[in-house]
Amino acid sequence: MTKPDNRPFAIRSYAPEQLREALKRMYLIRRFEEGAEDSYMRGLIHGTMHLSIGQEASAVATCIALTDADRITSTHRGHGHCIAKGADVGRMFAEFFGKETGYCHGRGGSMHIADIKTGNLGANGIVGGGLPIAVGSALSAKRLGKPDVTICFFGDGANNEGAFHEALNMASVWKLPVVFVCENNGYGMSTSTARSTSVKHIAERAASYSMPGVTVDGNDFSAVAEAVHDAVARARAGDGPTLVENLTYRWRGHSKSDRNRYRSREEIEEWMARDPITRFRAELIAHGVLDDAAADAIAAAAVAEMEAGIEFAKAGPAPSPADVTRYVYAEV
């Protein structure tokens, strides 16, 4: 008789090199967003951006269950999803800098980073915009007889959009291979879920659409990985969609114009004490996946990759103003 394996889900389910890569991607998301913020402050990036610092476990633990053929749709707070799905931070920075070498050749910026070839169907500037698109992606997989699953990231704010309800209903009626991953960070811009949403947990909405709904600690890598793993397995088996709600928190404001007047310093500090990266790193060390020195080396590699990405972005050519209407239509 073998002893039950009481280690956390991620530790017992994924190979050490996958777990180390996951930690690396979490660090890379954090450093990338800090690098982007710093570049913005120094006037190198214009426009705005929505940072997901504090939400890294949700992005990376969700994507660890995916193959390269699986697809994601993302949100305006989507840098983490891109990196978790395997995006190159150099091309991401290049996009922020508005360069031809960026993922969207400088036409999309922070809110539209996509890489169709790696299954990233794109961030989206419209709250709820990606939900029906994800269902369409799942419909394609089913119709074309492919095993691919689509992950639909969305925020708590989107759960009050009509598109959310229409999308979940259709996904359920047609039993499509899609997983709805809600990153509930407590606020749609400044309005709290308590003030905007009729249910306590957004996962409760799943009952209306006859699909499983689970709420997990979104800053606990293993909890997210397990919930998404089960949902992906269910989707791949043809049993239809699941709604997973990751409870998390964004340390930064909604966007660059946010003065944090709707939440307290204490609340922010309380969540910063639950840093998903610190927790995952400690878990990996506790279970012997790596030691402190190896973890430090991973963190340092993330810094180096971020810095190299900024240099790549700076060096890239800007688009020509003569090309302003290029890419509106297919080039024939």
Add this chain to the structure above:
Amino acid sequence: MNAMTQDQGLRTLSYAEAIREAMAIAMEADPTVILMGEDIGVYGGAFQVTLDLVDRFGPDRVMDTPISELGGAGVAVGAALTGLKPIFEFQFSDFAMLAMEQIVNQAAKLRYMLGGEASVPVVFRLPSGSGTGAAAQHSQSIEAWFGHVPGLKVLQPSTPEDAKGMLLAALADSDPVMIFEHKLLYKMKGHVPEGSYLTPIGKALVRRTGTDVTIVAGSIMLHRALEAAETLAGDGISAEVIDLRSIRPIDHETILASVRRTGRLMVVYEGVKAFGVGAEISAMVAESDAFDFLDAPILRLGAADAPVPYNPDLERASVPQVETILAAARRLSRREI
């Protein structure tokens, strides 16, 4: 309603049958083509355009959607982005307003926002126009709205032949295409070639040649303009009638060349007159060398500045009719504007 009478002896189909034939040809040739929409399966669609297609291709390819225009259109966009070619039917073009987000913010912009790295080959079919007594929320002509959106292609077939050829052309196109079909034309018969052929997108067509005045009209207004032109010929006024066919892209050259010849221009359309297709075409002429050839001001005939009314006499009065086109053309020829 049978202006294309030169079709004797050739195979004729109704406008609805022609659209259905195009869908069937496409679905047989390409397994990635699917139909989506409200009640398009056993019901056959509100206007019977998809009648029997579910029997031929099954409910997996002829999908009845819930009454969820925003979500349904978005599913079509997502499917188009990932390998399918969906033809999405809005039951009435008016209902596209529920889906503006997916049409305008997503479908139209995805290729551009992603720097050319994505394609959204979706076709939206939109039964459009007044004349059915269905009042203000089921009778609008909103095609010009979409003319304002880079990334979309906006078509308006006026004949069965074009209805089929435009749908096949839209399916061959890798960008989102919106086809505004006129409800009153669904039963109109006309010659339709067999097999597959593409009506070029963005090309207007001179349907009647003339020397005194150019009348640009599309969809059902083409037929009213042609009827008016016949009467005008009896008055000694030679009208050239151009079928606009495509609102986006719009065919500058065919229109400008005609205006250079006739020196007079009238634009007839069913959408509300203000800020419509007529404004775009008038400005196109005003901004070109054709302006120098004008012998009279440009005239626009569009819908009244009101929602489409229910009462049949009011409804008729709210949009251009043969007699209004006739009267306007006569005034234009006398420069009584």
